[in-house]
Amino acid sequence: MLLATLFESGVKIEHYMVLATALFIIGVFGVLYRKNAIILLMCIELMLNAVNLLLVAFSTYLGQADGQLFVFFIMVVAAAEATVGLSILVLLFRNTRSVDIRLFNKLKN
Amino acid sequence: MDALLIVFASGLISLFAAFAKKPWLVVSSAMAGLLAAIIVILNQLQTGKAFFDFLKYEGLLFDDLALVYSLAICVLALLIVGLGYERFKENPVHTGEYIGLLIFSTVGAMIMTAYTDMFMFFLGLEILSIPIYVMAGSNKTDIRSSEASLKYFLTGSFASGIFLFGLAWVYGATGTFRLWEIQAKIMEMESLSPILMIGVLLIMASFIFKIGAAPFHFWSPDVYDGAPHAVTGFMASVVKISAFYAFLKMFIVCFGFGELLGFWQNALVIMIIITMFVGNLSALRQVKFKRLLAYSSITHVGYTLLVFVSNSMGSVMELWFYMFAYGFSIVGVIGVGLAVNDQEDRIEAWRGLGKRNPFLAIVGIVSLLSLAGIPPTAGFFAKYIVFSSAWANASWLVIIALINSAISIYYYLKVIATIISPVESGQEKIKLSPLTIGVLTLALIGMLGFSVIVSWL
Numbered sequence: 001m002l003l004a005t006l007f008e009s010g011v012k013i014e015h016y017m018v019l020a021t022a023l024f025i026i027g028v029f030g031v032l033y034r035k036n037a038i039i040l041l042m043c044i045e046l047m048l049n050a051v052n053l054l055l056v057a058f059s060t061y062l063g064q065a066d067g068q069l070f071v072f073f074i075m076v077v078a079a080a081e082a083t084v085g086l087s088i089l090v091l092l093f094r095n096t097r098s099v100d101i102r103l104f105n106k107l108k109n
Numbered sequence: 110m111d112a113l114l115i116v117f118a119s120g121l122i123s124l125f126a127a128f129a130k131k132p133w134l135v136v137s138s139a140m141a142g143l144l145a146a147i148i149v150i151l152n153q154l155q156t157g158k159a160f161f162d163f164l165k166y167e168g169l170l171f172d173d174l175a176l177v178y179s180l181a182i183c184v185l186a187l188l189i190v191g192l193g194y195e196r197f198k199e200n201p202v203h204t205g206e207y208i209g210l211l212i213f214s215t216v217g218a219m220i221m222t223a224y225t226d227m228f229m230f231f232l233g234l235e236i237l238s239i240p241i242y243v244m245a246g247s248n249k250t251d252i253r254s255s256e257a258s259l260k261y262f263l264t265g266s267f268a269s270g271i272f273l274f275g276l277a278w279v280y281g282a283t284g285t286f287r288l289w290e291i292q293a294k295i296m297e298m299e300s301l302s303p304i305l306m307i308g309v310l311l312i313m314a315s316f317i318f319k320i321g322a323a324p325f326h327f328w329s330p331d332v333y334d335g336a337p338h339a340v341t342g343f344m345a346s347v348v349k350i351s352a353f354y355a356f357l358k359m360f361i362v363c364f365g366f367g368e369l370l371g372f373w374q375n376a377l378v379i380m381i382i383i384t385m386f387v388g389n390l391s392a393l394r395q396v397k398f399k400r401l402l403a404y405s406s407i408t409h410v411g412y413t414l415l416v417f418v419s420n421s422m423g424s425v426m427e428l429w430f431y432m433f434a435y436g437f438s439i440v441g442v443i444g445v446g447l448a449v450n451d452q453e454d455r456i457e458a459w460r461g462l463g464k465r466n467p468f469l470a471i472v473g474i475v476s477l478l479s480l481a482g483i484p485p486t487a488g489f490f491a492k493y494i495v496f497s498s499a500w501a502n503a504s505w506l507v508i509i510a511l512i513n514s515a516i517s518i519y520y521y522l523k524v525i526a527t528i529i530s531p532v533e534s535g536q537e538k539i540k541l542s543p544l545t546i547g548v549l550t551l552a553l554i555g556m557l558g559f560s561v562i563v564s565w566l
Contacts, residue, residue, distance in 0.1 A: 017281075024274055031267055040263060047270035051277050058281040066286055067277075073228060074273060077235045081266050084242050088258050095252045104256045107331040 016057035023050035037092070037099040041085050048078045110161045110171055111153065112146040112179055113219050119143065120212030127205020136194045139208045143187040143215070150180045168229040168287075174425055175223040178354050181429060182222070185346045185436040186215040191548035192444050193339035207247055210240035211343065218351035227276055227286040230355060234272070234319075237351060238265050241344060245336040257335025264328040268318035275311025278304050279363075291363045301368055309364050313373055316356040320349060322410045323384040330391075333403035334454070341399055342443035345406050346436035353413060357428055360417065374418055378506060381418070385411035385513040392520050397454050398446050401520065402439075405480060408517055409435055412495060412510055419499040427494050430563065434479065434487035437555035441476025444549045445469050448539055456524055461532030466539040470528050472549045479556045481521040482514055487559035 023046060030043030052071045059067025089099055096103050119142020126134045153159055154176050171179070190211060217236030224230040242265060246258025280286060282305035283294040295305070314325065321329040333341045364373060388407030395401040413431055416424040448469055451458035463470040479488035492514065496507050541549075555562075 020277075024270075027270070028267075031263070037259065044263075044266050044270055047267075048273065051270065051273040054274070054277040055280065058277065058284075061281075062284045064284065066284075067280055070228065070231075070280075070286065073231060077231070077269075080235070080239055081262075081269075084239055085262050085266070088242065088246055088255065088262055091246055091249060092252075092255045092259055095250075095255055101259075104259060106253050106256055107260075107335050 013057060013061045016053065020050045020054035020057065023047075023053065035100055035102055037089055037101050040101070041082060041089070044085075045078060045082065048074055110164055110169070111149045111159050112176075112183065113169075113171075113216060113223075114161060114164075115146045115149060116142055116183065116212060116219065117216050119145070120209050120216065123212060124205050124209035127209070132194065132204040135204045135208050136190060139190050139212050140187060142212065143183050143190065146183045147180060147187070150176050150183065154180075168226040169220065169223050170225045171223050174354075175219075177426075177429055178222040178350065179219045181350055181433045181436065182215060182218045182347050185350070185433075185440065186211065186218075186343070188440045188548050188551060189339055189343050189346070189443075191544050192342065192440065192447055194544055195447055195542060196337070196339070203247065207244060210244050214240040214244070214343070215347060218347050221351040221355045224355070224358075225288050227280075227288075230359070231269075231273070231276075233351075234269060234355075237348060238269070241265075241340070241348065244340045244343070245332060247340065248337055253335040254337065255335075257332045260328055260335075261332045264318065264332075268315045268325075271311050271318070272315035275308045275313075275315065278308030278311065280308075282308060288359065288362045292366075295363065295369065296366065301372075305369075306372065309369065309373055310376070312359070313376065316352065316359075317380060319352045320356065320410050321407055322380055322414060323387040323407065324380070326384065326387065326407050326410075329407060330400050330403040333406070334397060334399045338399070338443055338447045341402065342439055345402065345439045345443075346432075349406070349410070350432040350436060353428055353432055354425075357417065357425060361425075370420075377414060377417055378503070381411050381414045381506065382509055384408070384414065385510060389513050389516045392517070395520070396456060398442075398451075398456050398459075399454055401456065401524070402442065402446075405517065405520075406439075408513060409480070411513070412492060415495050415499040415503070415506065415510060418503045418506065419495075420502050421498045423498065427498055431491040431495050434491040434556070434559055437552050437559065438476040438479040438486075438488055440552040441472050441549065441556060442480070444545060444552065445473040445476070448541060448545065456527055459524065459527050460530055461536055462528045462539075464532045465536060466541065468546065468549070469539060469541070472553055473528050474525050475553060475556050477521045477525050481518050483518075485557065487556050490560045 027043045027047035027050060031040055034040055034043065052074055055067040055071050059065065093099055119139055123135045123139040126138050154173065190208060214237050217233050220229060220233030221237060224233055242258055242262040245261050246255045248254035282302050283291045285291055285294060318325040333344065360373065385408055388404050388411060392401055392404035392408065395404060413428065416428045449458050462473060475486060479486035482488045482492040496510060500507050
């Protein structure tokens, strides 16, 4: 209902596309440039949430439920991924006492 | 479906078998499950009937192609489980978790060969990837292993994020997630929408990430180097086979016609050239075994990507032959690397292998020749098939690939020269367990008699 009024009041699919792309690009740049591993994890979550937003917008626009169904799959998998990622970080923290990714350079030749 | 269920059940059994604190029990239940799956797949290929036919789900279709790819995946996973056992005799703490994760990852690989909609593909991709993030870090006290795990995790989940973003655009353009419906929708379109093009490019970028081709290859040397040997072997063989087939299937079925075909093929041709040169030229100056393997595998990804531009009907089977033959060679070299067991993982540690253990030396030499593509081995036939079918459509690309094969012979021969050089003082003979000998013999049969076995089937 709310979404329908929003569409009528001039929020078009293009707006959702721009917003989702902006969120996704913020996430990508975060992954590329931040140095704290926990923030990297959050940026990856941001990328996935941008995808969720885009899927839901397209799903509403096209008038079918497939996209919204996919969002649930993405959320479940993102939770699993975050679990594994955080446990890898705990493992690294035990070894180095830090989560700064600049310290993780033992594999350079 | 049968094989998938059997492998999944054997993964569960090996997880629970870990409570008995006996590594051999875990490993043998996993191997029994994979062996049963291989037999079931062969039976299904012969008779065309599946036992669990009533469990049909349209998103997961085990047709003949999916079955032969699952066969390759199960055989290679079986060999790698056999190789990994060596490690657990000394340190049996986490056998159950390790083997269980490896088997579940195999399940994901099989799902990725059989998907017909994007739901199943995405789930298969994540079921394949998430266990490997953990397995790469399974040497808990070794900081290099944890670092490899973090790097693989970050690049892997970044790649899945890019894939999903591309998929969302394709969904917006076509309104469906099923492969055949996407194909029908794109065929109906009069002109290609920019939304669809963005989606296709992003999906391609994520696949390039996953298979480790340039320009998105930078993670693979570090990850291959840091991960334990058996996990490196798994990543180089099983993961590559399933990712390649999923890539080929999606791009042939959904995007493999008309204007769109030329659009992504042009991008891919540039990546193939960069991949081959980057892999080869970096491999020339490597002194560590697993780093060399990583760069050589980047080069092989470049050769394999030629099947995407050949536009021939048989490209799916060519890919299968190439990746299966390549997987046997990887099992061979990884087996030698595990047996030599050098802390620093230097190639120099292979010196005098001919005297220290002649069998290992033979396996090592044959697998390196197979990687280089020298005639009697499977690697030669694989390369020959792929190059000759790409010749019709992209002959200049094949010439670049041949130049690269010639360069690559240099660094493979350097390792072979190290193997047959005389023993230095202080080097002991290497003893092998019967299981390792069995696995390496199978790999040797695979490398030398693969084309005979395939033509006989």
